[in-house]
Amino acid sequence: MSLIAVAASYGAGDRMRRGVFDSWQWLRPNDLSDTDVRVVLIDDFSIEKFSSWPWPRYHLARLTEELTKRGAKVIAFDIMFPEHDRLNPDAIVSLYPELGAVAASEVKALRPMDFGFGLVIGESPVVLAHAGVSRAPADQLPLADSPISGKLPAAVDSWPGELAAIPELDDVALGSGLINAPPDADGIIRGVPLVQRAGGRPRLGFALEIARNALDAESVEATPTSVKVGQRTIPIDHRGRMRIHFGEFPEDDVISAARLLLNDEELPKDKFAGKIVLIGLSAQGTFDVAATPLASEWLGPLVQAQAVDSILRGGWLIRPAWAEPAEWAAGALLAFLALAAAIFGKWYRITLALAFVAVPVASWLVFTGAATLLDPARPLLIGGGGVAGVAMGLFALARTERERLRDALVQERISTAETEGELQAARSIQLGMVPPRLRLQGLDPRVDLDALLEPAKSVGGDYYDAMKIGDDEIGFAIADVTGKGVPAALFMAMSKALTSAALSRMQADPAAMADAINRELLKDNTEAMGVTLLLGLLDLNSGEVRMVCAGHEDPILLSGDKATRVRLEGGPPLCAAELVYPLERLTLKPGETLVLVTDGVTEAQNEKQELFGSKRLLADGALRSGTAAEIVDGIRDHVRNFEGEAEATDDLTVMAVRYIGPA
Incomplete structure (x- = not known):
């Protein structure tokens, strides 16, 4: 029986030894x-x-x-x-x-x-x-x-x-x-x-x-x-x-x-x-x-x-050269005591029991007192083979299987961590495609502009953009791609690239730009995905806003603490059909703010499956006068407070364009 235990020690000794030493560290971590x-x-x-x-x-x-x-x-x-x-x-x-x-x-x-x-x-x-x-x-x-x-x-x-x-x-x-x-x-x-x-x-x-x-x-x-x-x-x-x-x-x-x-x-x-x-x-x-x-x-x-x-x-640990011979000697001693206990009776059985207790105690004491690693598993395994070879053999097999399952669990965790890392990298890339808030806030002293995007999943389909066009105009856009996850993110990347290109070349006709974006998206849209888009151009001298709405949420005009929905004629989302979208106009007075949101705001749900809705956005104090950043953060905070413990079901995107007035 001891020979079986010796063979098992050779086969699984390293794994068992690592497990024991890990347990010692878990019980007595280093003081840092x-x-x-x-x-x-x-x-x-x-x-x-x-x-x-x-x-x-x-x-x-x-x-x-x-x-x-x-x-x-x-x-x-x-x-x-x-x-x-x-x-x-x-x-x-x-x-x-x-x-x-x-x-x-x-x-x-x-x-x-x-x-x-x-x-x-x-x-x-x-x-x-x-x-x-x-x-x-x-x-x-x-x-x-x-x-x-x-x-x-x-x-x-x-x-x-x-x-x-x-x-x-x-x-x-x-x-x-x-x-x-x-x-x-x-x-x-x-x-x-x-x-x-x-x-x-x-x-x-x-x-x-x-x-x-x-x-x-x-x-x-x-x-x-x-x-x-x-x-x-x-x-x-x-x-x-x-x-x-x-x-x-x-x-x-x-x-x-x-x-x-x-x-x-x-x-x-x-x-x-x-x-x-x-x-x-x-x-x-x-x-x-x-x-x-x-x-x-x-x-x-x-x-x-x-x-x-x-x-x-x-703070290092020591595994001295004499450790392994000492472990074999301790195992041989336990096997001898097991044989002696079977032959000579009571007192040897008591000695054997004390020896079985002393081995792990000694390993623990040299670990805590001298930072030395002595494996108690090998002596106990060999000694246990002398006492009950069959039982110890079954124990060794169970221990080996447990180690195999632990290895599989570690590999699964590593694989999960790699996958999560890839998704989080994709999220970082997506968020890096939209302009950072600090850059938006410094576009021009005649306008206070801010926006934020919080994807519901690791990656999502909302995006926004804004840039200065010429000396006296600001172009802006907010959009929502149908669907969630990686497919929506990929279609969002293509839509965002087309929108940014349109904004950088837009003069005075957002309708023509929307038509151009629509035609480009229709070319290779084999998955029949759609994009709601609100594209606008603000004249920094007059406050006039020229907009095109493709199936997107109507904007909100905030004058003081009074919030009013701006009804737009608009048209269907992009990728629905080739058509000419109407150009619609609005003039902002100094101090007034145009607020744009995606349906991640109006369709947010709480634990009772209730929708946040447009009425709550207009009447619940979510919209109050302030800087563009305060307005954006205020809407986000109201939505998150409304959701409570419920998980967000859609991307949340908010943009605020506050007209300061001509220089």
Whole structure:
């Protein structure tokens, strides 16, 4: 029976050992309350306040300057920069072909944002992330020598090539490290590589390079079992990995990048003084998810942050070379006691019971007291085989099946996270297609214009647009594509592109533009989708509005606190048929506001399946005089309060055009 248990230990020992050690960490997580590591995340709030990812290098330069000003010891970007900033002067000129030759040459003469970011990095204590890859780019310049000496473990992770940052950044940074951190076979990260090879060269892991600069160490000395940086010697396994004792990272030490860029006064001035700062991503559709012993979904920057903290404060776990022989010896002792108990009776049975209790207790005590990993499962399995081989065999099979199901669950969660990430990326792209609110509010001092779009699903079919036409006119549009989800989003993208093109060329005939959009959409509309559209042109000197309505909600005129629906003749939604839409006129007095909404406002439902409706919009105090932003936010808040706990069933889009008057 013991031989069966020994064979089972060989077959499933690694999985069982990982499960036990994960349980120890779950019962006794590492205390990170005194960590000197701070994590700055480019989160959803940061994306909302500034721009969609990837950010222009200008924002990243400002973030770096702010952290340097606040006294950060090391600033590490858990973000790759292998490509130049997409908003370089040549790209900007190509996006605006209508620029004159003089203006285009002036724009091209501007220094790229990469240059400015490089200047900031050169004046700041910045560490950049590299990655081991199957093949490095052919045009990549030779990399600097790594500050590592000694002999690496024989089975250290090796990569044929190394993907570096662009030279403008890499050449001026304090250092760089490989960000690769492959999980174990079950998809869980339990440690990070401190040393690796890339392109045949020894390379430091990202966390160790950060710690090296934090300790002001010139080099790192490696052996097959440890690395030494400064006065610290960190044990590593045969792959060059340090095992991490994970803990819950303090919430106060995870800061939104927007708070720094906006100079949040509630953020302590000394929050980063003398600290190590990791900058990473957590916004929806951008972040990397890792499974750890404490959670199935963990942000990648937090894993690196814990690795840096472990190096600096000694929070690693040890699996000594004598651990496995000791476990086999303990198993043999239990098997002998089982045999002795069967032969000699009571006192040996008591001793056997105490020995079975002592093994996991000893494993727990050395884990909590010496951060040492001793596997109690193997001795118990071998000893249990001596007591009841058949029962223990069944237990081993059940344990293996449970591990298989857990692996399947991890893979399913990873797959779900990838799918969710793709949908959230699509949502970010969709929201990036409509003009940001700050840009709308600065179109012209003679008009106060604002709008917002909140898709009901991950992606949806509403859109809006507005732009200045010539010196004295503002063109605007709001639309709703039939359907929901990805098909509506794709048709919305095509409709939005046609609408933007029409607005940019619209002179004084919105009706002709609506007819042109309709004819283009009818060409390839094989799915018989439709678009409701309200297209308008505001004369900034006279306040006259010329509009075309294609099946859309009538606009609302807000004069003071009096709201009146403007009845338009209009026509059917676009894509219904080829026809000429009537041009309709309205004159706004200074201070009056034209409010446009989609049916996501009027058809919003609460828990009782009641509709918000047009009457409630006009009479429930949802419309009150104020700035365009206040009007838009007020409508959105009234609708959401009305919905309560009910899930939104349609995209919500609101636009307010408040006429200030001629200059």
